[in-house]
Amino acid sequence: MNTLLLNDSKIEIEKAAQIIKNGGLVGMPTETVYGLGADALNGCAVAKIFKAKGRPMDNPLIVHISDISEIDRYKLVSSFPEKAKILAERFWPGPLTIIMPKSDRIPVEVSAGLDTVAIRCPSHPVARELIKKAETPIAAPSANLSGSPSPTTALHVMSDLSGRIDAVIDGGVCQVGLESTVITLATEKPRLLRPGGITLEQLQSAIGEVEVDDAVFHKLNENCKPSSPGMKYKHYSPKADVIIVKGNSYIDYVNKNADDKTAALCYTEDIPKLTVKTFDMGSKGDMSQQAHMLFEALRQIDKSTEIKTVYARCPDTDGVGMAVYNRLIRAAGFEVISLEDI
Ligand code: AMP
Ligand code: MG
DSSP: OOOEEEOSSHHHHHHHHHHHHTTOOEEEOOSSSOEEEEETTOHHHHHHHHHHHTOOTTSOOEEEOSSTTHHHHTTOBSOOOHHHHHHHHHHOSSSEEEEEEBOTTSOHHHHTTOSEEEEEOOOOHHHHHHHHHHTSOEEOOBSSOTTSOOOOSHHHHHHHHTTTSSEEEOOOSOSSOSOOEEEEOSSSSOEEEEOOSSOHHHHHHHHSOOEEOGGGTSOOOTTSOOSSGGGGSOOOOOSSEEEEEESTTHHHHHHHHOOTTEEEEEOGGGGGGOSSEEEEOOOTTOHHHHHHHHHHHHHHHHHOTTOOEEEEEOOOOSTTHHHHHHHHHHHTTTOEEEGGGO
């Protein structure tokens, strides 16, 4: 199939909406990463997403809406918990996905057989316009081949999925650059399943206690059942061996242990002090910038085939830093050197 690359004009978004209505697949920009969208109420259309991405069928999708009122209009949930309403009113439109008990209108392909559904209202104007024009909620995982990094430009989507999907709308570079925060309100206590652009601190300030799932920071034990199916799948990591180095003497450690096959994934401020090839992960203390830059840096590392080892700066884990750390530790296969322990 020939994949159309559309611009973000009204006419082209209208074309994309027609594709969604006809059961096709459209790559769409959101403020987190690009999503691969299909009509969320059409199981056959949703099934195509899994085929195009090579995504395991037991990994459920996020349903995107353009306004909170669409939860009732399309009857997406069997109950809308009070705390979910508070979060939706406070943080939507924005990078927060809320898991709630699903209604029977949600096709099994979307929920992957669970009795819950993940819902998000993105803030990107193109995504919202597309959902409105398609007159249906849009189910969308990240628009990459399973196993590659989530795409943050239309070009990334084209390079993974050209020929496998109907169209991509180019809406520029994604502002947040990491996937949405995921919180479940289908459990007794609210629980953070994936950190993202909306921080744990923000969630707590809105609804009080929020548990952090073990899988946010730690490798899942082979035998234990994950709270979210996506947690059990290998997350993207570059071909080079990425190792997180934790501690104040990061720069000395890297300079001492480096050879010509080594690189550093570091803060902007570290670059002049390092004697190896460097990849910029943003400014120290600016976690939003680090989130924005991380996936592009990982893609660049993969392009430098001569690099075998990458020593990554251990980011601070407060605020959006928790999301940066969560993605980086997966890219590193949970390999961390703590200099204080040496
Ligand atoms: P992606 O959009 O590719 O970033 O994937 C969406 C993430 O949300 C995956 O990790 C899913 O496992 C997770 N997810 C979606 N729906 C649910 C649900 N009903 N319960 C738990 N996790 C979910
Ligand atoms: Mg994904």
